[in-house]
Amino acid sequence: MQEGLLFHSRYEQDGADVYAVQHVFDVRGALDAARLRAAVRALLRRHPNLRAGFRQVDSGQTVQLIPRQVELPWEESDLSSLPAAEAEAELARIAAKEHARRFDLAEPPLLRFSLVRLAAEHHRLIMTTHHILLDGWSTPILVRELTTLYGSHGDAAALPRVTPYRKYLGWLAGQDRPAADAAWREALAGLEQPTLLTPVDPTRAARMPERLTVELDEDRTAALADWARRQGVTMNTVLRAAWGLVLSRHTGQDDVVFGTVVAGRDPQLPGVEAMVGLFINMVPVRVALDPARSLRSTVTRLQEEQTRLTVHHHLGLARIQQLAGTGDLFDTAMVFENYPWDETGEPPDTELRIAPDLGRGRDATHYPLTLIAAPGRRLYLRLDYRDDLIDRDTAVGLLDRLTRALTIVTADAERPTGRIDLLTDEERATLSAVPDRVPRTAGATLPGLFEAAADKTPDTPAVVCDGATLTYRELDERANRLAHLLTARGMGPEHVVALALPRSADLVIAVLAVLKAGAAYLPLDPEYPHARLTHMVTDARPGLLLTTTATRDHLPAVPGTPVLLLDAADTSTDLAGRPTHSPATVLAPDHPAYVIYTS
Incomplete structure (x- = not known):
């Protein structure tokens, strides 16, 4: 993950740094600012990887450089004399300014602190870091340690010994790479195409997203959690299945892929739950939807598939996409945030209360669309979207469909996925209100409709190609001559005629x-x-097989299939003698008309 973040930081120099993460903490109590600053310094001494910079050595390899000590970037502001509204506005300005300052990943430390005083016993602590240093799980750990260090005047002896981040890197280097390659290759086997909502554009500048949020009510949240528990699946899996269904309906694909952030904290590594650093990884989630399979069985199958991949979550996304062989697999991501904030509980001897101000934090991804979910008494859903690529109405519709899919999980999970309707009542009403301007053609066939048009406007141009023009009458007559030739060759209803022709008027005539x-x-x-x-x-x-002399040379041999060369002299002679009226073939709308092999 660090390799990917480093790439984006170096590559996307012109736009916003979407991987600059900002946390705002609400600090209550009598605060000694110098003592808090000393506690932060103690954090940097305690965790060497918080002092990391990322540089390229002579061999071209990028390494983490850990200075023995760094100067702590720290600023203080006093807004206590301002009216409340002005103080809040100034606080927002300070936070935005800090977030907009890009980090140079080669110059540590890659974190900054701003302490803002709002009242005698009310402060806000703004921590701005680059995501390459820390994941979301690490933040509550840091807050707990910061509170303890403040209470101990920076004495780290009050805390348990650190399990160094270096041990995680050692564990990572020792993983079975061939086994992970094989597992991901199998998981993505048969995937025919990526799932992309927007055009691929490597030159697109980064941009901070717009944001939509919604919360399920407590009853719906409890019902969803209870259903997941009874099925033996996680809430995360339920959301993945629902989001896959939404993307399927949006793209028209029944085999969709999106990215998801995984914790990366393997329980086999002692002390990993209390370690600070970046452990997460972005991996693909594949949701293959069988329209005949129930929503419940789709969820349980997805849980089984994802469980098998858990031990291989360490493999980098670039390598996984290379194994898939389709380039970028997805341009949407999902994050399920389940961080241990509820375990924060301050030590009894501290006079401070430090809690996250979740509404003020800033974080993002480089993807055009990212879904963030957080469990609780009310399931929190947030959709981040780039408004230059996805308009607000589309984003609102996607979030509405997701909540509808989650409702169906608890209300009718046995329904086949092919029969799940995710249209909202408003969308259905809009569709119902559209006037029906399509002419009634029950029982009609395409040739019959064309002939009616040719009778009505015989001299209107029907085909224009390479400077030549065919009117409806000319097209009808030439198609009729060829149709008589085809019927003479035994072609009719329930038969298939292959057309290997260049883009030309002849191709339209042949069809x-x-x-x-x-x-x-x-x-x-x-x-x-x-x-x-x-x-x-x-x-x-x-x-x-209908083709031309030049094209025939580029086709493989097709034993047993007769070939008709449209540009052959004998074919031209034969066509000239055929009738110009339509053949007397009895046509029906349920006769096959077209055979296509998709990619």
Whole structure:
């Protein structure tokens, strides 16, 4: 994860530093500012990795450089003389200014503190760090230690011995890389495409997101937690499944991938739960939706799949995407925040109360869309979105669909996923209000509709290509001649005719002719690999292949499939003698019209 954050910091120099993280703490009680500053200094002495900078050595490798000591960036402001509203505005300005100052990751320390006095016994402590130093789990640990160090006047003997971050790095280096490669390769096998909501643009400048928040009420939250407990799954898995369903409906894909932040704190490493540093990793979550499978079984299957991958969460995202072979797998992320703030409890001899002011914190990712969830008596959901890529209405709709999906989990989990409707009442009402301007064509066929148009406007241009123009009458007559030739070759309803033709007027004529004959057309792109074309022809078993002399040379051999060369002299002679009226084939709307092999 540090490697990825370092890359983004070096690469995205022009936009905002989205990985600058800011925490604001509400400090109550009689405060000695010098004593608090000394306690912070003691934290930096206690945890060497908080003094880390990241530099490239002569070999090109990037290393963490740990100075023996660093100068603590510390500022103080006194706003106690200002009216409350002005003080709050000034506090916000100070926090924004601190957050906007970019860190140079080669120059430690990568954290800054601002202490703001609001009243005699009320302060706010602003801690701005780069995410490369700390994860969310570390912050409550630091606050507990800071409170203890303040009470002990900076004496670290009052705290347990630190388990150094170096031990985690040693553990990480000793993991079974081939086994992790194999596990992720298997987990992503068969994935045909990434899940991207916005165009890929490596040159896009970073930008701080807009934010939407919603909380489920206590009853719905309790019902969701109870359902998860009874199914033997985590709330995190329930949210992953629901978010996968939302992305599936939004993209039209039934096999979706998004990123998720995992804790990375392996319980096999002694003391890991109390260690300070960056342990998290971003890994893909794949949600393959079978429309016939119930929502409940989808959730339980996802839990099983994710559990198998837990021991391989250490593998870097760049390597995982390399194994998948599809480039960027996703552009949306999900974070399930379950940090131990409820364990903070101050030591009995401290006169300070330090608590997070959660509404003032700043954190983000570089993804266009990030979902943040936090458990509690009311499930907290936050959607961060780049408003230059995703408009507010779309973001609101996604969050509404998520809450609807979570409601269905507890109300009707046995419903097949293919029958889950995530439209809101407002969206459904809007769709119902759209006037029906589509002409009634019950029982009509495409050739019949085309012929009606040709009768009505015979001299209107129908096809324009490479400077040539065909009117509706000309297109109809030429398609009819070819359709008669096809029926003479035995092509009709329930047959398939393959078309390997360049983009031209002849391609339009051929498509219409096949439909007039009652057959289905199978487009073949001559640029496809021979193995791909061979599979398509072998699988579809067309009764005839229409192509040209030049294109035929680029196609694989198709034994058993007759070939009709449209530009051959004998074909031209045959067509000239065919009738210009439509063949007398009896067509029905339920006859196959088109065969396509998707990517």
